[in-house]
Amino acid sequence: MTIAVIGAGIAGAACASELVKQGLDVVVFDKGLSAGGRMSSKRTPDGYLDLGAQYFTARAAVFKRQCENWLTLGVITPWQGRLAIYENGTLCASPDQTTRYIGLPSMQKPVQQLLQQVKLNSPCRVDTIKYDGTHWQLYSDEQHLGHFSQLVIALPQQQAAMLLAEHLLQQPQLQALFNAEALLPCWSVNIELDAATSVPFDGIFVKGDNAVSWLARQNSKTGRAPGEQWLVHFSPAFSQLHLEADAAQISKVAVAELQRLLGEDISVMQTLCHRWRYAQQAPDYPVHSHIYRTDLSLGLCGDWLNGGRVENAWLSGYQLARALSYD
Ligand SMILES: Cc1cc2nc3c(=O)[nH]c(=O)nc-3n(C[C@H](O)[C@H](O)[C@H](O)COP(=O)(O)OP(=O)(O)OC[C@H]3O[C@@H](n4cnc5c(N)ncnc54)[C@H](O)[C@@H]3O)c2cc1C
Incomplete structure (x- = not known):
């Protein structure tokens, strides 16, 4: 067979x-x-950038065993990123201590x-x-x-x-x-900055926001491109509404949103944009x-x-x- x-x-x-x-x-x-x-992950001349899946967790015993095997083989590693929640204009450290894995050197x-x-x-x-x-x-x-x-x-x-x-x-x-429809879209933009930001977090869950759902400092992940690399994931609602928009336009919005959410001025070297038509699960x-x-x-x-x-x-x-x- x-x-x-x-x-x-x-x-x-x-x-x-x-x-x-x-x-x-x-x-x-x-x-x-x-x-x-x-x-x-996207391969760039400087190294990998994660534009899709950011990390994964393991809850089921059988998948935990699979992860232990991958850890032994050196193809994954825990991500030690400092996580935060942004809600109602405030950034707070996340109390969630779940182990989050990333692929090495790419997802x-x-x-x-x-x-x-x-x-x-x-x-x-x-x-x-x-x-x-x-x-x-x-x-x-x-x-x-x-x-x-x-x-x-x-x-x-x-x-x-x-x-x-x-x-x-x-x-x-x-x-x-x-x-x-089971899967909703996601616009994803990586923004390379010319200097490190002072934000003391590497991954930020953005709650209750119309545009953005997640921010991550990619260079906090082992094996990824060096320099200050921030990823912006737009929310399913924003991504659906602007599904056919121009990538350059989405990148501009991403820069403005990153600046707003980090609450500090940023100087951008380059951006990399990707549209996922079928990204993450519709909750219902x-x-x-x-x-x-x-x-x-x-x-x-x-x-x-x-x-x-x-x-x-x-x-x-x-x-x-x-x-x-x-x-
Ligand atoms: C932006 C984004 C962020 C995410 N963040 C996270 C996260 O942080 N944590 C998490 O756990 N999950 C996350 N996910 C979800 C996670 O990536 C998916 O749940 C998982 O990777 C889906 O795997 P899959 O094998 O079901 O589908 P896919 O990975 O989509 O695999 C399908 C494959 O089929 C191939 N294909 C399609 N059509 C054809 C065809 N006609 N012929 C041949 N091949 C074809 C494609 O090339 C693809 O390789 C994220 C996803 C996205 C897009």
């Missing part, structure tokens, strides 16, 4: 890695140049570690999938990629919907997963863990099915692999 996994984010990688451990034959396809998905490192023993075909965008009742046929740009006895789709909700469109018409139960989308349809030899996993975040994406892929391999 050969299994195709579409998507080499943390969910697809966790699923593929577990299936390979069970002795199954697996091929992973990803449209990106390398694996990582939303955990990918995608743990994803790449999971895929070390797995066949990865990238960059390869799968654009057509066909099911003949026993096998899935996959295509990219009309090129046949192979036929597979099981198919795992480990993509963000909206991208999974596009790939499954034809099949969903005949599958009302599957269709129901796509009726409400239901939790499914994963989906496995034996009648269609089809599995779905990803953060959006399991409450969002890195840990839940990993758990979704891992749990789908367990379901598939015990079938």
Whole structure:
């Protein structure tokens, strides 16, 4: 039995890695140049910058074990950033002592570690999938990629919907997963300053603000670009409203917002802007863990099915692999 996994984010990688451990034959396809998905840090001439996932936490015992393994292998490390909450114009130290991990030297490192023993075909965008009742046929740009006895789709909700469109018409139960939007957008801007700020914090949760949701001093993270690098994440509401805005315009707003929230004058050397169309979980989308349809030899996993975040994406892929391999 050969299994195709579409998507080499943390969910697809966790699923593929577990299936390979069970002795199954697996091929992973990803449209990106390398694996990582939303955990990918941007490589710049000066070093890595985290424009997507900032850190991850571990609550479930099975994921804690995975993190211990990554710590031993040196692909993750705890982030010792000093955290704060900005609310009603006031900046206060956060009492939250949860351990937060980052990939070393970039966020995608743990994803790449999971895929070390797995066949990865990238960059390869799968654009057509066909099911003949026993096998899935996959295509990219009309090129046949192979036929597979099981198919795992480990993509963000909206991208999974596009790939499954034809099949969903005949599958009302599957269709129901796509009726409400699970993932909301995020504009992300890194701002390099020419001098260090005096703010005594490295990560700031911005609460109750119309525009910004998170600020982080990237150079407080091991392995990231040196210099004073501040990241601004805009809120889902702001990002949705300005989804089609020009990146230069968003960068300008980010600089003004950083100055307002830090409460001091800043001098900007350069900015780097990225729009995530499908970023973080809509709070009211239901939790499914994963989906496995034996009648269609089809599995779905990803953060959006399991409450969002890195840990839940990993758990979704891992749990789908367990379901598939015990079938
Ligand atoms: C701005 C931002 C900040 C975040 N901050 C945090 C945080 O601090 N902590 C936290 O825990 N989580 C955070 N998250 C969420 C976290 O990044 C995600 O929950 C997790 O990385 C999702 O993993 P995934 O495997 O489900 O999906 P993805 O990482 O999106 O993986 C999907 C993969 O599918 C590939 N793909 C898409 N279409 C195709 C196709 N047709 N063919 C082939 N390949 C395809 C993509 O290239 C991608 O690699 C953040 C996300 C964003 C965007």
